[in-house]
Amino acid sequence: MSKPNILLIGTGGVGTIVAYGIHYVGKSNLSVVVRRDYQKVSKDGWQIDSCDYGQIKGWKPDNIYPTVEAAAEAQPVFDYVIITTKNLPDVTKVEELAAPVITPEKTTVILMQNGFDIGRPFIAKYPKNVCISGVSHIGSHNHGGAIKQTQKDKSLISYFVNPNLSTEYQEAKTKEFISLYSNENNNCTYFADAKWYRYRKLVYNATLNTVAALTGVDTGRLDLSGGLAALSIPAMREVISVAKADGVELPEDVINSVVHSDDGDWFSPSMLVDVRKGNPIELEVILGNLLVVAKELGVVTPTLTILYELLKVVQYRLKEGKGYFTVPEKRPISDKFYK
Amino acid sequence: MSKPNILLIGTGGVGTIVAYGIHYVGKSNLSVVVRRDYQKVSKDGWQIDSCDYGQIKGWKPDNIYPTVEAAAEAQPVFDYVIITTKNLPDVTKVEELAAPVITPEKTTVILMQNGFDIGRPFIAKYPKNVCISGVSHIGSHNHGGAIKQTQKDKSLISYFVNPNLSTEYQEAKTKEFISLYSNENNNCTYFADAKWYRYRKLVYNATLNTVAALTGVDTGRLDLSGGLAALSIPAMREVISVAKADGVELPEDVINSVVHSDDGDWFSPSMLVDVRKGNPIELEVILGNLLVVAKELGVVTPTLTILYELLKVVQYRLKEGKGYFTVPEKRPISDKFYK
Numbered sequence: 001m002s003k004p005n006i007l008l009i010g011t012g013g014v015g016t017i018v019a020y021g022i023h024y025v026g027k028s029n030l031s032v033v034v035r036r037d038y039q040k041v042s043k044d045g046w047q048i049d050s051c052d053y054g055q056i057k058g059w060k061p062d063n064i065y066p067t068v069e070a071a072a073e074a075q076p077v078f079d080y081v082i083i084t085t086k087n088l089p090d091v092t093k094v095e096e097l098a099a100p101v102i103t104p105e106k107t108t109v110i111l112m113q114n115g116f117d118i119g120r121p122f123i124a125k126y127p128k129n130v131c132i133s134g135v136s137h138i139g140s141h142n143h144g145g146a147i148k149q150t151q152k153d154k155s156l157i158s159y160f161v162n163p164n165l166s167t168e169y170q171e172a173k174t175k176e177f178i179s180l181y182s183n184e185n186n187n188c189t190y191f192a193d194a195k196w197y198r199y200r201k202l203v204y205n206a207t208l209n210t211v212a213a214l215t216g217v218d219t220g221r222l223d224l225s226g227g228l229a230a231l232s233i234p235a236m237r238e239v240i241s242v243a244k245a246d247g248v249e250l251p252e253d254v255i256n257s258v259v260h261s262d263d264g265d266w267f268s269p270s271m272l273v274d275v276r277k278g279n280p281i282e283l284e285v286i287l288g289n290l291l292v293v294a295k296e297l298g299v300v301t302p303t304l305t306i307l308y309e310l311l312k313v314v315q316y317r318l319k320e321g322k323g324y325f326t327v328p329e330k331r332p333i334s335d336k337f338y339k
Numbered sequence: 340m341s342k343p344n345i346l347l348i349g350t351g352g353v354g355t356i357v358a359y360g361i362h363y364v365g366k367s368n369l370s371v372v373v374r375r376d377y378q379k380v381s382k383d384g385w386q387i388d389s390c391d392y393g394q395i396k397g398w399k400p401d402n403i404y405p406t407v408e409a410a411a412e413a414q415p416v417f418d419y420v421i422i423t424t425k426n427l428p429d430v431t432k433v434e435e436l437a438a439p440v441i442t443p444e445k446t447t448v449i450l451m452q453n454g455f456d457i458g459r460p461f462i463a464k465y466p467k468n469v470c471i472s473g474v475s476h477i478g479s480h481n482h483g484g485a486i487k488q489t490q491k492d493k494s495l496i497s498y499f500v501n502p503n504l505s506t507e508y509q510e511a512k513t514k515e516f517i518s519l520y521s522n523e524n525n526n527c528t529y530f531a532d533a534k535w536y537r538y539r540k541l542v543y544n545a546t547l548n549t550v551a552a553l554t555g556v557d558t559g560r561l562d563l564s565g566g567l568a569a570l571s572i573p574a575m576r577e578v579i580s581v582a583k584a585d586g587v588e589l590p591e592d593v594i595n596s597v598v599h600s601d602d603g604d605w606f607s608p609s610m611l612v613d614v615r616k617g618n619p620i621e622l623e624v625i626l627g628n629l630l631v632v633a634k635e636l637g638v639v640t641p642t643l644t645i646l647y648e649l650l651k652v653v654q655y656r657l658k659e660g661k662g663y664f665t666v667p668e669k670r671p672i673s674d675k676f677y678k
Contacts, residue, residue, distance in 0.1 A: 214553060215652035220670040225655035230648040233677060259677040266670050306645045309569040313554035316564035331559040331605050338572060338598040 002029075004079035004180065007071055007101055008061075009033045013140035015084030016046055016147045018112060018155075020053060021186050023061055028080075028180050031063035031071055037145045038066040050140075050149040052185040072100035080108050080177060082134075087113040087285045090315065091324070095121045102126060108173050112136050112155070114205070114270070115285025116198045117293060119160025130173040131160045133194035135201065153186040158194030199243040200250060203258045205269070205286045207235035210307045213271035213281060214314065220266040228259065231303060238301040242290060245297040280318045283311045341368075343418035345519065346410055346440055347400075348372045352479035354423030355385055355486045357451060357494075359392060360525050362400055367419075367519050370402035370410055376484045377405040389479075389488040391524040411439035419447050419516060421473075426452040426624045429654070430663070434460045441465060447512050451475050451494070453544070453609070454624025455537045456632060458499025469512040470499045472533035474540065492525040497533030538582040539589060542597045544608070544625045546574035549646045552610035552620060553653065559605040567598065570642065577640040581629060584636040619657045622650045 006028045008019045015032075022030050034041050045058035065071040071078075078101050083094050094111070102109065105128040111118055112134035119131040135158075139151025157178050159170045175190060182188035191197055208219050211231050215222065222228050236255050243250050251257070271281045287308045294301045319325065345367045347358045354371075361369050373380050384397035404410040410417075417440050422433050433450070441448065444467040450457055451473035458470040474497075478490025496517050498509045514529060521527035530536055547558050550570050554561065561567050575594050582589050590596070610620045626647045633640045658664065 211649070211652070215649055215656065217652055217656050221655065221659070221666065222652060223673070224666065225652045227648065227652035227655075230651075231645065253678075256677045260673075262670075263672045264670055266666075302641055303645060306570065306642060309566065310550070310554055310649070312569075313550070313556055313561060313564045313566035316560065316566075317554065317556050320560070327560065327563065327605075331601075331603055333602045334562070334599075337592075338595045339592075 004028045005031070005075060005077060006080040006082065006180065007031045007033065007075075007078045008082040008084060009068060009098060009101075010083060010085035011037070011041070011142070012084065012086075013142045013147060013149070014112065014136055014138055015082075016048070016142060017050060017052070017138060017140050017149050017153050018082065018084055018136070018181070019061055020046075020048060020050070020056070020059060021153060021183060021188075022181050023059070024053065024185070025180055025183050030061040031065060031075065031078075032061050033065050033068055033071055035066065037142075038064070040145045042066075044145070047146045048149070049147065051151065052149060052153050068097060068100050077103050078107050080110060080180070082110040082112060084112045087115045087118060087282050088280055089121070089284050091280060091319070093121065095125045099125075102129065104128060108132060108177065110134050110157075110177060111160075113285070114282050115289060116202050116206075117289040118285050119162075119194070120289070123160065123162045123164075127162070127164045129162075130165060130170050131162060132174050132177055133158045133160050133198070135191075135197060153188070155186070155188045156191040156197060157188060158191045158197065160194050195246070196248050196250075199239070199246070199248045200254065202239050202286070202290060203236050203250065203254055204261065205271075206239050206290055206304060206307075207232040208258070208262075209269040209271045210287060210311060211235070212269050213275045214307065214310055216272070216275070218266045218268045218272070219262045223259075231307075233259070235303040235307065238294075238299075238304050239290065242294045242297065242299045242301065245299045246293060275314065275318070278318060278321050280322065281311065281315055283308070283315050287311065343367045343519065344370070344414060344416065345419040345421065346370045346372065346414075346417045347421040347423060348407060348437060348440075349422060349424035350376070350380070350481070351423065351425075352481045352486060352488070353451065353475055353477055354421075355387070355481060356389065356391070356477060356479050356488050356492050357421060357423055357475070357520070358400055359385075359387060359389070359395070359398060360492060360522060360527075361520050362398070363392065363524070364519055364522050369400040370404060370414065370417075371400050372404050372407055372410055374405065376481075377403070379484045381405075383484070386485045387488070388486065390490065391488060391492050407436060407439050416442050417446050419449060419519070421449040421451060423451045426454045426457060426621050427619055428460070428623050430619060430658070432460065434464045438464075441468065443467060447471060447516065449473050449496075449516060450499075452624070453621050454628060455541050455545075456628040457624050458501075458533070459628070462499065462501045462503075466501070466503045468501075469504060469509050470501060471513050471516055472497045472499050472537065474530075474536060492527070494525070494527045495530040495536060496527060497530045497536060499533050534585070535587050535589075538578070538585070538587045539593065541578050541625070541629060542575050542589065542593050543600065544610075545578050545629055545643060546571040547597070547601075548608040548610045549626060549650060550574070551608050552614045553646065553649055555611070555614070557605045557607045557611070558601045562598075570646075572598070574642045574646065577633075577638075577643050578629065581633045581636065581638045581640065584638045585632060614653065614657070617657060617660050619661065620650065620654055622647070622654050626650065
């Protein structure tokens, strides 16, 4: 049997270490799509300073492509497509970005990305493909082709339940992927229930991450200022209610565990870091998708809904700042009657 | 009859033009308290470039004091004390700041400040003094003793109803104050109902000002991004409900008037300007006082309450930025159990 073809899209700090881990295992034919750093990396490879793998100079996978389209032209079929981009469906829909390299009924997609219910658009578009969930806990940053990994690559791999495929098939594909990636230097484990785990992560991300991003403080100051008690904890209760209505029982002490997870640190969560840098935030996959499910299930989420609406305005500002659109010099006058 | 003694506290852009207007009328003995610019102004006076009064070089009132205490020591009784400072009761309570110059049952206080229900702490502390409300519409800025007034001094003068005093007495004092200040260059008018007018202002300030401050966009972008419809207009309906429960009927088209008041402008409201400059915001008098009244009247304000709690966290950050307090280098660990 020939080696499976793997394509990884999104060679940031996380994606490059995932790619290197797969290369290290050596059981697949590995290609990557590199957009921003293509010129440099296709010539010199990556310089990797990794707490898992040590110092690696000039590393290259089997193939490097500048675009998804170039990868699709070069190879007829990918067995696995791993997506490790930032997850901004309001900017780029990954199921469309990856479309040229996904063979229906064949390619398994691995979403190693933040967010909740992110398998839904993939399964809708590719009803007979397996869609794997990868939740990565890693500290790694890409400085123009130089990767600095400071925190071990720990990942939990599950699948987003696709009702058109058998449990056995989805589980087998997920474990096969793990066998191509897991090695003695990383910590990659199978986790049966992607939905449970993604709800569990939301108890933090939809509540502390969002309020910190809106108010501009780390989670320590959020506690001291009263925002934790007045906003984030009520929001956590709303996440737990949605989960419960969706058949997911989170642990009784989940709020306590989440609040204490930053103990001792003035920790700035990812969305706050993005706002400070002027980067668009992963709002739709962290909060938007949850509110879609809450609405479907008829669960009221007053705090989360207002946080979402406020952050949509922040996202508008961040996108304008990045030049995604411009407004006219003179504000247009609306003749709408407001009541 | 000797001229009445007037003291003005807060010689910013607005306060200095108010003081000059009173000097221009010439019917009172005018003193001012100047804190930051005392050295310069007590020597050279103010340089005023005013759209109402023209160019004035080296203007000085009758007396200039560096502190409220110095004013109190110099003169036994002030008939009028005008307060034109920024209104930050969570930083400085103006009824305490002004205490040394207020003679019970004698001094009339004029609050030319932003905010809602701001007479309450004065009337509680001075139950037999008249408390006048001045709402100023003016564009004027102080650049270290150089005043640049670009927009006409238009003010509406009323009184905060003090149930311990007769209507006739309060109205007479209010009109007497107007006679000391109104002149052919400014536009100072009596307005019967301070409460109504302050509610009317809140329809803008509690809703557009607050959401703009939280999201970092002007009112034009707030409209285009959807925040106006999703957040500010529901918040306006809450202000109108509180007003109604408080016996104040706002006009039926108030929401439409408020939304269209910035037509054609990418307008940044005051609280957003403060956040951008890193200055504390007038949160308590714009939103906090309203929520106190809403609670007393049993009116639910879900949107305004969340906006307030979020802005309290922002205020914490702004105060820390100004050095009002510091946090320890290592975040303290709480042993609280959260649920």
